[in-house]
Amino acid sequence: DGGITQSPKYLFRKEGQNVTLSCEQNLNHDAMYWYRQDPGQGLRLIYYSQIVNDFQKGDIAEGYSVSREKKESFPLTVTSAQKNPTAFYLCASSVESNTEAFFGQGTRLTVV
Amino acid sequence: DAKTTQPPSMDCAEGRAANLPCNHSTISGNEYVYWYRQIHSQGPQYIIHGLKNNETNEMASLIITEDRKSSTLILPHATLRDTAVYYCIVRVLASGYALNFGKGTSLLVTP
Numbered sequence: 001d002g003g004i005t006q007s008p009k010y011l012f013r014k015e016g017q018n019v020t021l022s023c024e025q026n027l028n029h030d031a032m033y034w035y036r037q038d039p040g041q042g043l044r045l046i047y048y049s050q051i052v053n054d055f056q057k058g059d060i061a062e063g064y065s066v067s068r069e070k071k072e073s074f075p076l077t078v079t080s081a082q083k084n085p086t087a088f089y090l091c092a093s094s095v096e097s098n099t100e101a102f103f104g105q106g107t108r109l110t111v112v
Numbered sequence: 113d114a115k116t117t118q119p120p121s122m123d124c125a126e127g128r129a130a131n132l133p134c135n136h137s138t139i140s141g142n143e144y145v146y147w148y149r150q151i152h153s154q155g156p157q158y159i160i161h162g163l164k165n166n167e168t169n170e171m172a173s174l175i176i177t178e179d180r181k182s183s184t185l186i187l188p189h190a191t192l193r194d195t196a197v198y199y200c201i202v203r204v205l206a207s208g209y210a211l212n213f214g215k216g217t218s219l220l221v222t223p
Contacts, residue, residue, distance in 0.1 A: 033210055042199065043156070043213035058210065090155050092211075101211060103155030 003027065006091050006104035013085075013111050021076045021107045023091035032074035033092040033101065036060060043090060049074055078109065085111045116200045118217045124194075126223050130187040134200030137181040142204055145176060146211065147185045149196040156199065156213075159185065190221045 004025040013019045023032065031050050035043040035058075045058030049068040063082025068074055074093075078085045088108050092101040117135040124130040136145065146161040160167055160174045162183075167174045173186040187194055199216040 035213070040215075042215045043211075045210050045212065048210045059212075088153070092155070100158040100161070101156075103157070105155050106153070108153075 004091060004093050004102055004104040006089075006107050009105065009107060011107055011109045013109070015111055016080045018080060019078050019085075019109065019111075021078065021089055021091075021109070023074045023076065023104060024072055025074075025093045025102075026072060027093060027102065028071070029093035029095055029102070030071070031094045031101075032068070033094075034058075034064075034066065034074070034076045035090045035092065037088040037090060037106075046076065046089075085109060116202055116214055118198075118200055118214065120215065121218045121220070123220050123222060124187075124190045126192060126221055127189055130190040130194065130219060130221070132185040132187075132198050132200075132217050132219065133182065134184070135182045136200070136202045139180050139202050140204075143202045144204075145174065145180075145183050146201040146203065147172070147174065148199045148201065148211075148213075149194075150199070150216070151193075151196045159198075190219075192221050192223065195219060195221045 007022045033048040034046040037043050044060050046064050047058055047066045049055035052071050055066050055068050065077045088106050090106045091104045094101040144161050144163050147159040148156040150156040159171050162174045176183045197216040197218050199213050201211050
């Protein structure tokens with residue numbers, strides 16, 4: 001089935017460790033996005049990428065890093081510099097940056 | 113992108129129409145109105161979008177006022193599965209612009 005897949009669904013890490021969240025899509029979409037959601041809040045944009053090997057910071061990029069080496073993949077690394085990493089992380093993709101976005105089911109990261 | 117204002121919560125009886133309002137008084141001429149919804153602990157789902165004409169699809173209808181300063185999403189026959197947070201977003205339909213989500217409206221459909 002075509003779609004966008006995030007893994008794992010739940011992730012636990014110790015404070016001070018870097019962790020990488022996976023996002024893969026087989027929709028042949030050019031643009032991909034990472035959002036963070038905290039309880040009772042809307043989504044906030046972390047990073048987005050319009051094409052392979054190119055990405056831009058969103059509103060809350062500090063403490064995060066991304067790569068876009070392949071069209072299908074846009075992994076997000078939560079570094080130890082991110083002060084409050086516990087959150088629900090959502091990945092999305094679209095044909096171009098100007099069309100309907102399709103979201104994955106999210107990864108809930110808990111840092112203890 | 114223009115900011116939007118939505119009521120934090122609404123109730124609707126099952127089978128009735130759910131009318132979700134959105135104010136976007138600073139919208140620019142080249143900005144579209146998008147609606148997404150998010151069922152608890154899932155990724156958001158696209159519903160509909162429009163520029164100035166009313167739009168309808170299998171999920172909902174979008175009514176945009178003539179001055180484009182507000183819009184209403186209509187779910188014609190709400191079901192319990194429509195209980196979700198609904199986000200109204202305005203954005204330029206051009207490359208380089210991502211969706212900016214606010215807090216949305218939490219819609220509760222009751223039996």
